[in-house]
Amino acid sequence: NTGTWYFNEATRGLRINVMLNAGTDLDDATADTWTGSSEFITSGKQDNLIDYAGNEIYLSQFSIVKGSSAPDSFLGEPISVVKKQIAYYVERFDHTTGGSETISRAAGTTASGSGRAMIHYQPKRAIPTITTSAFGTFSFLDDQNTTRAPSGIIINHTQIDRTQHICTISGATMGAGCLIRDGSDTTWIMADARH
Known part of the structure; x- marks a missing residue:
């Protein structure tokens, strides 16, 4: 002392x-x-x-x-408060709870692409930079329950509380569908507003 x-x-x-x-x-x-x-x-x-x-x-x-x-x-703040403070700057959505885990529901699907919005758990301090694992770690399930391999994922609109991304696919049935984890691949999406 x-x-x-x-x-x-x-x-x-x-x-x-x-x-x-x-x-x-x-x-x-x-x-x-x-x-x-x-x-x-x-x-x-x-x-x-x-x-x-x-x-x-x-x-x-x-x-x-x-x-x-x-x-x-x-004497520090509760863990729940600290987690919210961290998520104000950066959030990583790791999809690891099971094979073919649902990531987000599609807002609309055509034969060549599907758009969807991902809501951030905590609004960010600024518009975040979005990064993802390789597009091959994702898969797409169309409304006929058929799995399609995406050829790319495009982030086309980002706000402090949500991100819209488009999954480029080929031959999907029009309708809803959803973006899923490809089997047991290491699949993640990160929103980073530390800049």
Whole structure:
């Protein structure tokens, strides 16, 4: 609870280490206290997180508190608020819950193309740039339940809260239909307003 506080990115004020492996030469630390350099675990203990490939470390959060005691709970904003703040700038729609997952319903389909609107979960700070996985990771299901491979996806209209994209296809039956994930491919659409 003493020392110098740094307020710039160029100076490292605190280093947090996760010890993967340590033996008896590094075991002179005392639990729940600051310790000297090169002492990482408490006396008489051993640390070996690399003895098995299935060992995993999960860190949920760090709290840096000035003073001799720390609060019992995290003082940041709720995760739901943080997610909305992030989505104000960038959102990535990953379609990974199942094979041939529906991405968006078509507004109108002809034999050569299909247009649809995708609503963003959170309006963006500015008109976003839209990027997608390769068009081969998408597929189109027409209103006759026939799957068609698109030859391209065109983003033709974007606002802060929605994006209209056109799927170029060949031989589809006119009607509704929908854009779907192509089998189990890695399929995504990202709206990025960080610029």
